[in-house]
Amino acid sequence: MAYLELNNINKTYGESDSATQVLSNINLSIEEGEFVAIVGFTGSGKTTLVNLINGLLEPTSGEVLFKGEPVSGTSHERGVIFQNYSLLPWLTVGQNILMAVKEAFPKKSKVELNEIVADYVEMVSLTPAINKRPKELSGGMRQRVAVARALAMKPEMIIMDEPLGALDALTRGNLQDEILNIWGKDKRTALLITNDVDEGLYMADRIIPLKPGPKATLGPEFRIDIERPRDKTELNDNPSYKKTRNAIIEYLMDIGNARKSEAKAEIILPDLTPKDFVNQF
Amino acid sequence: MKQSITLGKVTKFMGLGFLSTLKDLFTGKLGKEDFKNFLRKAVVPLASILLFIGLWHAGAKALYNREANFKIEKALTDQGETAAEAMRACIASGDVSCKPNTLPSPGQVWDSYKSLLRDHNIISADKAAFIQKTAALNAKRIAAGKAAITYTGRPSFIDQIIMSLKTVFAGFLLALVIAIPLGIFIGLSPTLKSAFNWFIQIFKPVSPVVWYLLVFMIVKTILIDSNDDSSFIISFISVGLCSMWATLVNTAMGVSSVDKDYINVAKVLKLGPFQKVFKVILPSSLPLIFTGLKITLSVAWMVLIAIELLAQSPGLGLFVWEEFQNGANDSNSKIIVAMFVIGIIGFLLDRIMLTIQNAVSFDKNEGI
Structure with missing residues (x-):
């Protein structure tokens, strides 16, 4: 049995008439220790999918199974790194992480909790900033805090919702390496949602494109059989990398074009003129 | 890195930036x-x-x-x-x-101000002498289980200012104690919100005078056995009820409009309901709550004068009214002195609240 399973998931927002179906017929299974990336256009329902998996939303129909049990509500077993960091601005870096750790390990003593916090702050190399508030940090540092907060709860699975989307290319690259390092240490299961094909190719074992919504659904999966640790500069010369990359991009472009041609369908406007149009002048 | 606190920063923080400009002028740093x-x-x-x-x-x-x-x-x-x-x-x-009785000139007002201060010194000296004189007697009375003799002379202008400040702070605290918890509950529960909405909408615009009469009706009956002067109690309750609405509405709004991201964090961390309120919802609505409290304090100070006047509570409101009734040749200028004192104290209270508000505020997007 798969570690995480999504069976025939549908998600609809709104009631009857004004309802829009965001996700339709999503099927996904992730094995333990696997790193899966879902790539999709912005606005294709990626965040909705993530929230279904982490338990913030419930599917309209279908089921989400985590270790064989249906997901109901959030759980400490599934750590989430949000798209927009979502740090609490009135708490310092240490306090933000401590709040999570306290909830995850209610039985530990204060000293132990502080040790955990210090360890994870050290891991994302923010020890000098432990007493700073989020506003004093750069975007990359904030995201590192968010990563530390999610990992400090020692989740069995990490769910990342476009974690690096708002960062510049250099910081992005560094953080990708950091996340991979941390993931490599105890091989937790990881799900990465991203809009960057290269990011997926560099980090994941499998890439699954999400066809854009409404009625978004998952496309065919692409396996990336490149040995870890991967080297960014060497990747460019790797034939298997090139092939997979081209295939994915071609697939996404095709979807994009299909979507465009659909949108082109002509709308015939009714032939109307204002009633007293002439008389006004 | 520790930030140093300079005079300039403090004054700027309090919205008194012009003070540091003045300082720069004298130290030749311009x-x-x-x-x-x-x-x-x-x-x-x-x-x-x-x-x-x-x-x-x-x-x-x-x-x-x-x-x-x-x-x-x-x-x-x-x-x-x-x-x-x-x-x-x-x-x-x-x-x-x-002497023609009309608007006093600035000079007359300044003279009245000085005479009020002199008056205060005389009354204070008198009070001190009285306390000294009755000290031995009072000690005996207390030992015998009787109440001590207190000074019952008329209050000085400064005493009246202090009385007014006491009334306003008592009223403000009452408003805070009622409005913040109630606002939190209303903000958290849509059911309570619809239960209280009519109440807020109807009572918010009621005039301070009517609040005073309402409080008077109730307190008079409750304290029917007591011989003590209830004017202070009546006036501070009226002030509190009059001014609490801004805090109530702002607290409810702040609590009900917490950023969805913070709520998601609370859910993902699985905070309990108590923790969620105290660690996420309240801190994130603090800036709005303090905006409400600032309005409440300035409204409290504004309605205080009218209420003291009605309640005959010995504060600035009563001072103004008595001077008007008195009609002595310097009454008008004393009223103007009171007007400036009321204005300046109101300004200072507002600045104090602004300082606290700035200290607890954060930019909405700081964590995002």
Whole structure:
């Protein structure tokens, strides 16, 4: 049995008439220790999918199974790194992480909790900033805090919702390496949602494109059989990398074009003129 | 890195930035740009204050002349030439009996201010002497289980200011104690919100005078057995009820509009309901709550005068009313002194609240 399973998931927002179906017929299974990336256009329902998996939303129909049990509500077993960091601005870096750790390990003593916090702050190399508030940090540092907060709860699975989307290319690259390092240490299961094909190719074992919504659904999966640790500069010369990359991009472009041609369908406007149009002048 | 706290930062934080500009002027640290800034921030306000006093002086003089002429004319038509001459001489001599009663000039107001301070010193000395004189007797009375003799002379202007401040703070605390918890509950529960909405909408615009009457009806009956003066209790409760609405509405709004991201964090961390309220919802709505409290304090100070006047509570409101009824030759200028004192204290209270508000505020997007 798969570690995480999504069976025939549908998600609809709104009631009857004004309802829009965001996700339709999503099927996904992730094995333990696997790193899966879902790539999709912005606005294709990626965040909705993530929230279904982490338990913030419930599917309209279908089921989400985590270790064989249906997901109901959030759980400490599934750590989430949000798209927009979502740090609490009135708490310092240490306090933000401590709040999570306290909830995850209610039985530990204060000293132990502080040790955990210090360890994870050290891991994302923010020890000098432990007493700073989020506003004093750069975007990359904030995201590192968010990563530390999610990992400090020692989740069995990490769910990342476009974690690096708002960062510049250099910081992005560094953080990708950091996340991979941390993931490599105890091989937790990881799900990465991203809009960057290269990011997926560099980090994941499998890439699954999400066809854009409404009625978004998952496309065919692409396996990336490149040995870890991967080297960014060497990747460019790797034939298997090139092939997979081209295939994915071609697939996404095709979807994009299909979507465009659909949108082109002509709308015939009714032939109307204002009633007293002439008389006004 | 520890940030140093300088005078400049503190004054700027309190919205009194012009003070540090003044300091720079005296220490000779002003550049050309700063000089323009200095003109705008220090010279222009100063000039406008002088202009205000000048206009006031001229206006007061015109009113004085009008009143004096009217008195002389009246004497002439009622009693004839000699009476008019006598009246003119009397007014010119500045005698109290025939002084025109009108808007006092800035000079008169300043004199009244000084006389009120003198008056305070005299009363304080009197009070001290009284306490010394009765100390031995009071010790005996207390030992015998009787109540001590207290000073019952009239309060000085400063005593009345202190009384007003006490009333306002008691009222403010009452508003805080009622409005913040209630606001939190209303903000958290849509059911409670619809239960209380009509209540808020109807009672919010009610005038302070009506609140006073309502409180008076209730407190009078509750304290029917007591011989103590209930005017303080009545006035602070009225002030509190009058002014609590801004805090109530702002708290409810702040609590119900917490950023969805923070709520998601609370859910993902699986915070309990208690933790969620105290660790996420309350801190994130603190800036709005303090905005409400700031409005509440300024409303409290504003309605206080009317309520003290009605309740006969010995504060600034009563002072103004008694001076008006009194009609002594310096009553008008004492009323103006009270007006400035009320204005300046109101301004200071507002600045104190602004300082606290700035200290607890954060930018909405700081964590995102």
